[in-house]
Amino acid sequence: MISQTEENYLKALYNLTYLKGEASVNEISKRLEIKMPTVNSMMKKLSEKGFVHYESYKPLKLTEEGKKEAALIIRKHRLTEMYLVEKMGFAWDEVHQIAEQIEHIHSPEFFTKMDQLLGYPTVDPHGSPIPDHNGVMRSESYIFLDTCKTGDAVTLMAVQPSSKELLQYLSAKDLELGTTLTILSIEPFDNSITVNYGNRISEVLSSKVTATLLVRPIS
Amino acid sequence: MISQTEENYLKALYNLTYLKGEASVNEISKRLEIKMPTVNSMMKKLSEKGFVHYESYKPLKLTEEGKKEAALIIRKHRLTEMYLVEKMGFAWDEVHQIAEQIEHIHSPEFFTKMDQLLGYPTVDPHGSPIPDHNGVMRSESYIFLDTCKTGDAVTLMAVQPSSKELLQYLSAKDLELGTTLTILSIEPFDNSITVNYGNRISEVLSSKVTATLLVRPIS
DNA sequence: CTAACAAGTTAGATTAAACTAACAAAATAT
């Protein structure tokens, strides 16, 4: 059996690793607001249980089983958000806290019913994909930034493939998962693009960079 | 803050005391399948928190605050059961386990919305009353057995007022909370009634007894 | 290249919620 607490760690790790394939103890610690030693011992425990690849001083990765478990929790979360908005009339910004709790309910029938009543949705109210009942996340809704056109507004969802250098570059530019970018222009010569986001105006991103950035168009 | 575990103890105590105003450590222990010493220390804790009147070797009672807390949990449980049946298409016998979990969700808005979507129901799918948002249980749906007529089928819901002797009498007759009785006849002379229930055929109950038994007619 | 800083780890303490074993009080039955 897998506790609610363990589920929260798996989910955090899934979301962090989705961006770059691995994550650190420190990142989980910050995200969950739990001190590093606690995270450290939980990672060892989840490693014992076969959900995490843990080696001292190395970055953390989810095992295939860990990915599936996490995706199934995220499935429950997103189905719930969708249900709350579509069937109960909540606003999209009111549903997260409730879904954080309902995602831990143990009842396959309950979520199957939700899924059915919703007509088997593939994305949640924020446009994020809902993993299927095997924990497989359709990633088709994400596209690479270099396939977008001038005027598009998109949200940065993932970086693939990623390298330390690339992530440092993105950090230096204040580009984080969830950042919304507006494409001002595309240079035909080298396919570099000029974008606005946050406080940054007219930042230029090379095609080497834009070819790694997975984004979701804002509907 | 009140933990999920504490909520379960309060609910158990509420349900047990609803029948007779007080309950024992042993009864809670059996109902929750938790050993007596654990129950004992939890009762002391809940007493510290002001939810339970605890005195060594004395029966347990809920304080007014404890009653309110418990009733509000039961409200969430019953609203949920109603919602699952009415809005999601579950059968009445599939909803208990799910409601046991959802009753612990912390989100007033969630339950307010349910209540609203259901049109402010006053009873759950099993006919049990739903306490209002102040934790007040309408008991109008329960009537005394001596006000019923021949042929009625009713469920025993509570005993009021109760005494040790009465409860022992009821136990000896296998009459428990939840027992369904069918009224065969009523003796005009002394108002004693003859009933069937469980394996018991033609048991006679005096008016002194029937005037204390709160029952719910089976719709 | 090394000093300083950041990140990761180990050890040990704390709290909540469970348990068993042993003892005390109350209820019951002979």
Next chain:
DNA sequence: ATATTTTGTTAGTTTAATCTAACTTGTTAG
């Protein structure tokens, strides 16, 4: 009325999940 059984309590242990303090490893800036 006393012995037996049931119920309640106390004391001490366990496990999960957190923490702080102290130490180690790895990274980064002069």
